[in-house]
Amino acid sequence: MYAQMIKTANSGVKPREEMSDQERAFQDKIDADIKIEPRDWMPDDYRRTLIRQIGQHAHSEVVGQLPEGNWITRAPTLERKMILLAKVQDEAGHGLYLYSAAETLGESRDELVRLLHEGRMKYSSIFNYPTLNWADIGAVGWLVDGAAIVNQVALQRTSYGPYSRAMVRICKEESFHARQGYHAMMKMAFGSPAQKKMAQDALNRLWFPSIMMFGPSDSESTHSEQSMAWKIKVKSNDELRQQYIDQTVPQIEYLGLDLPDPGLKWNAERGHYDFSEPDWSELFDVIKGNGPCNTDRMNARVKAWDDGQWVRDGLMAHARKKAARQHAAE
């Protein structure tokens, strides 16, 4: 989701008989739903997979500031501007908690940021789509945060303690964002014909990208099994996607907007909505770097980092001088 297609560091699930005593004790803890804490022993692959997943999640929160930040200076009322600023501020805060969770695994924020900027780590595909009209801001809160919540509520039960606790804290704020996004969407959908057109346009553009946030379908998803066994991942991509679609379709209907996919139909037998298969080649293109905004997003982040170098250096130099002066005075 915010972490998509995380390669498990090893291949396949290790059978129990091949495990060392340490590994077996570790797996027993996970099976008993006992959280793994930073000082506990853990397999290297578990650590590496988690760093990748938490890091990608953190990067998503940070890069996610950009498509929403795109509308802060154009927000139509003072209240909407405040809501949006507060949301984007929360997302940056989520980035901070998540980098801290990754730090408990021995990976520094600076290192993760370096890997992102070198193109060696990813962030969620969804943030490579543009925000083109004001309704996109409502739609992002409603759909993107909504999809994130479905994933992250499941991740509250993830086996790594600091990640699980970060999810509990983050989910509360994401729910608030989703509600505010839906509220903004209602204003648009129930507003003037032009506003309704913006709402429909936003929904049409963001729908398939939002359902692709859960990653490829389970049959295509090669690295899930070990992550599931370790409870780094708790539910499969398809389960989460279906849950998101089931909760969202009635919300679209309430808004009186046209369904963004003609294949969306209630299937009484399954007890779920059917939907059209997304164009997976698009997801793979976006993940490979060919989404509509990949280049702009990365350029913006790298530029912010490079332009800020003198600031970080200056503040560090000052902190050192101050410490030296204090030392000399003692």
Place this chain on the structure above:
Amino acid sequence: MTDQNHLLQFLLRQGDNALILSHRVSEWCGHSPILEEDIALANTALDLIGQTQMWLGYAAEVQAEGKSADDLAFLRDAWDFRNILLVELPNGDFGRTLLRQFLFDAHQSVLMGRLIKSSDDTVAAIAAKASKEVAYHVERSADTVVGLGDGTAESHERMQAALDYLWPYVGEMFTSDDTDTAMAIAGIAPEPSTLRDEFHALVTRVLTDATLTIPGGRFSHKGGRTGEMHTEHLGHLLATMQWLQRAYPGCEW
């Protein structure tokens, strides 16, 4: 000008300063040197919009033409804006943005200290609420200015360049006109010139710690708070800020 009109002008000056600076600060969102600064800058922008709502909300009430704070923010043209030029200047680099913030915060901290004793209860209440935020802002912006001024050779040089650029816009905060005199007589707000010594003491202390040199010239740009002549930058800022309200009038958002 009637007393009510002077009060309205005074309130627009406060509200427009907060609104325009908030816009500038919010331009940093997602682009700052470090995540903690993204959060801090968003926080500053948020506080300033909150203050805008209070000042412009009261301005709309005093104006008594059935307008809202949003109407004043989104539907006035540049010539009706009453912010000082300092806040509408483009951000420049991070150092200039933070130095501008400090100069503004320093002035606000002195001003709010006086306005909490305003004879106008609403002005006093707004100032009481804003002064808590301003105290926090000025502490933070001062720390950053000191850190960057007294940091590396490069950061020092950039901060000195920022100060040289911004200093000619400081004087406008202390200029005075009929509105200021009327506010002072009514006990609503102090004459701007009476804030100068306290402002100077604070700014000199911080800039000295920052190892920066206050430029010698006494010239100051002005025309923003009277509305006589803004910079070219304000029109572009408003074109962005007001676009949706102008393009789709009369909607609820």
